[in-house]
Amino acid sequence: MIIDRFEEILANTKRTTYAPGFLDRIAVALDLLRFGSARVRRTVMVPVYVTDLGVRRFTDPSVFFGENMRLGGQTPPPQEECVRLLAEADLSRLAQYLDAFILTVGDYDLCHEIILARSAELLAEGSAEVCINAGVITAGCSDPISLRLFDRAASESRSFPARFMAIHRAAAAEMKRFGRPEAGLRRLDELSTEIDEYRRSAPHEADVLDGVVKNLAALALVMLGDASASAREEEAANALLSAPGDLTALDASERGRYLTQVQINQSQLEYLGENVDSALRIARDNVNLCRVEAPEYVSESLTVAAYVAYRAGDLAEARAYVGEALPRLRCEASPTRLAAARKVLVGCYAKAGEPERAERLADLVASDPLGFVADE
Secondary structure (H helix, E strand, O other), X not given: XXXXXXXXXXXXXXXXXXXXXXXXXXXXXXXXXHXXXXXXOOOOOOOOHHHOOOOOOOOHHHHHHHHHHHHOXXXXXXXXXXXXXXXXXXXXXXXXXXXXHHHHOOOHHHHHHHHHHOHHHHHHHOXXXXXXXXXXXXHHOOOOHHHHHHHHHHHHOOOXXXXXXXXXXXXXXXXXXXXXXXXXXXXXXXXHHHHHHHOOOOHHHHHHHHHHHHHHHHXXXXXXXXXXXXXXXXXXXXXXXXXXXXXXXXXXXXXXHHHHHHHHHHHHHHHHOOOHHHHHHHHHHHHHHHHHHXXXXXXXXXXXXXXXXXXXXXXXXXHHHHHXXXXXXXOOOOHHHHHHHHHHHHHHHHHOOOHHHHHHHHHHHHHOOOOOOOOO
C-alpha cells in the first residue's frame, strides 16, 4: 500500500538526506489519505497543485518525488497500486486522494485515466471540491471534460467566491489549454455580471475578484493581439487589488498574491513591448511589494526581476536578485523555479566573460535538479 510506503519513509529519515520539503509532502499526503485533511498549514513548499488557478500541468512534483526516492534508494509505488488506490477511493474522499497523489507521485496521466473512468459518477454526484481538483488535472491534460467538471463545481458551490473560482478556472482552461480566448472572455463577462451583484453585500471582496477577472482578461486580449487593451485591463486590475478594505470571505494574503502576479504580468507586457526600462522598474517595485504582501512568493518576484535586469544589461543587479532567490528556492521544492533562476545566472556568467562558470552551472541545471550543489 502507498500509505505503508509513505510511513516507512517517515520512519527511516536517518538513512538519507532528502531535499527540503520532501518529508513535509509525505507527511501531508499521509494526513490527506488517512484523515481527509492536512494537520499543518500548506505552504509554497507543500502547495495544492490540484487547485491551480492557471490550470497548469506541473512537472515539479514528479521530478521532486522521483529524485528524492532515488536518493533514498527506493522505487516509486507500482502503477497498479496507484490505480487501485484512486479507483477504489470513496467519492467523498477522492478530492483528498487526488491532492495527495499529485503532491507526491505527480502522475497527471494516471489521475486523468481514473477521472475519465469515474466521470459519470463525478458529473452526477461530485462535490464542488472534487470537481475542481478533477477539473484542474484534466485541464492540465488538455481534456475538454474539464469544462464540464468546472461547470459542475460552480453549480455545487456553497458561496460566491467558491463559484467564482470554478468559473475562473473554466475561463483559464478555455484560453490556456484550448486556445479559445473569445470563449474565455465570454465566461469572464458572465462572471463580471455576477460580481456586480455580489458587490452589494461584499464590496471589498468583489473588488478583489474583479481584479482577478481583469488579470485573466488581459491574457485573452494579448492572445487576440490587442496589447493596449490588455495593458488597460492590467492597470485596472492593479487598482482594484491595491484598494484598501477589510476582507471577510477571502484571505488578505490571497489579495497580496493576486496583486504581485498582476504586476509580474505588467512587467512582462512592458518587456514584450520592448519597454525594458519600464519592465525593470515594475519588476523592482514588485519585489518590494511581494516582501510585504506575499513573502512566501518573493522568490518568484526575484527571479522575474533578475531576468529583466539581465535583459536590460544590468548583470550586477541580476546576479544580486538571483543570489537572494536561490537559497529560498532550494527550500521550496520546485526544480522548475530553481532551474529558471540558475539559467539567469548562467547567462550572467556568459555575458561577463566567465564561460567556465557558465558551463559548470549549465551542467548543474540538468544534473542537480534539487539544488544540493552550490552554484558559485
